[in-house]
Amino acid sequence: MVLTRAIVLRLRRDERPTGVDANGKPIFEANPDGKDYIVWDEARTAPPGFGVRVSRKKTYVLRRKVGGRSFMPVVGNVADFNDIEDARAKAAVLAREVVETRANPNETARKAEKAELTLRRAFERYRSFLATRVNRKASDESLRVHDRVVGKFNALGWLDRKIRELDPDEVVTKFGEGMDKPSANEQMYRWASTAVNKCLSDDILGAKVKGQQVPEGANPFEVLTRRQLFRSPATLTRERQANGARTPLGPSTTLGTFLEAAWSKKDINDGATGVHYLILMLLWGCRASEHAACRWGELLSMHGESGAALANTSHVWLRDDGEYGPYVLFHDTKNHCDHRLPIAPMALNLLRQRQRLAAEEVARRGFNAKSRPFVFPARSRFSSTGHYMDATDLLGRIRDEAGIARLTRHDLRRSFGSVMRSLGVDEGIKSRFFNHGSTNVTAIYTAAEWALLRREMERIEQAILVTAPNVFNALKPPEWSPLAAPDPHECKPAKPRSGRPRKDAEADAGSAR
Numbered sequence: 001m002v003l004t005r006a007i008v009l010r011l012r013r014d015e016r017p018t019g020v021d022a023n024g025k026p027i028f029e030a031n032p033d034g035k036d037y038i039v040w041d042e043a044r045t046a047p048p049g050f051g052v053r054v055s056r057k058k059t060y061v062l063r064r065k066v067g068g069r070s071f072m073p074v075v076g077n078v079a080d081f082n083d084i085e086d087a088r089a090k091a092a093v094l095a096r097e098v099v100e101t102r103a104n105p106n107e108t109a110r111k112a113e114k115a116e117l118t119l120r121r122a123f124e125r126y127r128s129f130l131a132t133r134v135n136r137k138a139s140d141e142s143l144r145v146h147d148r149v150v151g152k153f154n155a156l157g158w159l160d161r162k163i164r165e166l167d168p169d170e171v172v173t174k175f176g177e178g179m180d181k182p183s184a185n186e187q188m189y190r191w192a193s194t195a196v197n198k199c200l201s202d203d204i205l206g207a208k209v210k211g212q213q214v215p216e217g218a219n220p221f222e223v224l225t226r227r228q229l230f231r232s233p234a235t236l237t238r239e240r241q242a243n244g245a246r247t248p249l250g251p252s253t254t255l256g257t258f259l260e261a262a263w264s265k266k267d268i269n270d271g272a273t274g275v276h277y278l279i280l281m282l283l284w285g286c287r288a289s290e291h292a293a294c295r296w297g298e299l300l301s302m303h304g305e306s307g308a309a310l311a312n313t314s315h316v317w318l319r320d321d322g323e324y325g326p327y328v329l330f331h332d333t334k335n336h337c338d339h340r341l342p343i344a345p346m347a348l349n350l351l352r353q354r355q356r357l358a359a360e361e362v363a364r365r366g367f368n369a370k371s372r373p374f375v376f377p378a379r380s381r382f383s384s385t386g387h388y389m390d391a392t393d394l395l396g397r398i399r400d401e402a403g404i405a406r407l408t409r410h411d412l413r414r415s416f417g418s419v420m421r422s423l424g425v426d427e428g429i430k431s432r433f434f435n436h437g438s439t440n441v442t443a444i445y446t447a448a449e450w451a452l453l454r455r456e457m458e459r460i461e462q463a464i465l466v467t468a469p470n471v472f473n474a475l476k477p478p479e480w481s482p483l484a485a486p487d488p489h490e491c492k493p494a495k496p497r498s499g500r501p502r503k504d505a506e507a508d509a510g511s512a513r
Contacts, residue, residue: 007026037053045085047088047095049062049095059074060074064095067102117162119158120150120159120160122195122198125195186231196221197219200218200219248411251463255415259468260470265397277292277391283350283464285433286339287334291314292376294315295313296358297317327340328343334435342453342454344460346461346462346477358377373386374388419460470489
């Protein structure tokens with residue numbers, strides 16, 4: 001029949017129309033079983049297959065057969081349309097979509113809804129990109145930071161929210177609530193913004209390649225940049241200065257005090273490995289992750305395919321081979337370049353002391369010990385890596401000995417840079433020593449370049465160690481004149497241990513009983 005809004009509202013489940021009378025009004029009969037039924041619309045403005053289905057609720061539907069398949073998408077609830085002509089117009093649009101796509105528009109919409117980008121999906125895709133990209137694959141530490149950020153958004157309850165549902169004002173509000181810890185808070189939202197931007201740009205490219213409609217969408221986290229809510233570099237610098245953060249050791253102030261205190265710690269509680277680790281980090285200006293896993297090059301060269309082993313492993317080489325002389329090579333560093341540095345005379349003597357200690361360890365642990373090939377062997381034989389990992393606790397004790405309020409391992413690298421500035425080292429050489437991310441940074445040098453780097457490294461080393469005469473005299477070559485030195489630093493008495501005794505102490509007590 002020709003449907004009108006009045007007829008549609010008259011339809012009920014307990015009765016059904018069976019035809020129309022002479023006046024065109026529907027004739028009803030009882031529908032005792034209460035079965036659903038459909039009344040098809042014969043109006044000229046209605047698309048073929050348009051009708052109303054009477055069930056627990058009344059909905060407009062459209063039936064269309066395309067390519068041998070029958071589709072019946074729902075146009076909408078009757079109550080959502082004030083005029084039946086609006087329902088007919090929407091049904092016409094759905095009919096064209098069915099013909100073009102040969103799919104049910106309702107199912108297509110549900111799939112699109114399910115596939116719509118959520119914050120969780122954005123992070124998953126971005127992590128996969130970081131872990132699998134060929135150029136500069138993300139380090140394990142970067143992936144751990146990513147996972148920590150995901151955990152924070154999970155606690156916030158945002159992971160399963162769709163990106164389009166995140167209101168920029170809500171992002172601003174939550175960002176402001178987390179500014180009691182500004183650095184971690186900014187890191188969290190910067191990671192989210194980067195992940196979402198990467199996914200949106202990938203989706204646009206994919207749609208263009210397939211000739212599909214380019215998806216619309218915006219990154220709600222960009223509001224933080226647009227409103228300039230992230231701290232500027234100048235603001236960060238002022239805050240760090242006020243907090244005493246990122247404060248390198250001063251060549252004329254705390255550098256010598258630190259070195260003297262560190263040197264006094266090497267003979268206490270088997271601290272030589274950690275002290276040497278920290279001093280060489282200062283003398284080389286390297287990152288904490290770069291020299292920890294260094295091996296003895298001479299041990300690597302004893303095995304087959306020594307060239308490949310040396311090229312693909314961080315190591316120190318103490319002999320003068322006629323090409324580079326003593327050097328240290330950091331393999332696959334933060335910028336994924338190999339980084340070679342000359343070893344100056346006093347660092348060389350320090351490494352020879354390390355060799356003697358390594359020989360003593362071999363005698364104690366055996367030639368098959370996992371720690372044997374490492375310059376900085378792990379103190380525990382149960383170490384998973386075999387090499388020294390973290391000097392944070394030792395650095396804290398040395399800092400207390402020297403009376404320095406704040407000092408991190410990375411501040412030792414900054415101290416190396418401070419000494420370079422005080423000596424007026426050329427910017428190009430600074431970049432090479434710091435191994436900054438540049439295509440010019442390499443592990444291969446011409447003879448002239450290497451000779452220049454060696455001279456500058458020797459100058460920097462002397463400028464660092466001359467501030468601590470006792471350390472200088474202990475490491476200088478025999479032909480150099482000693483410096484006038486004060487009495488060696490005396491360490492404070494060790495604080496009594498709190499808590500339960502160590503397992504080895506308990507075992508000793510048990511065996512004594």
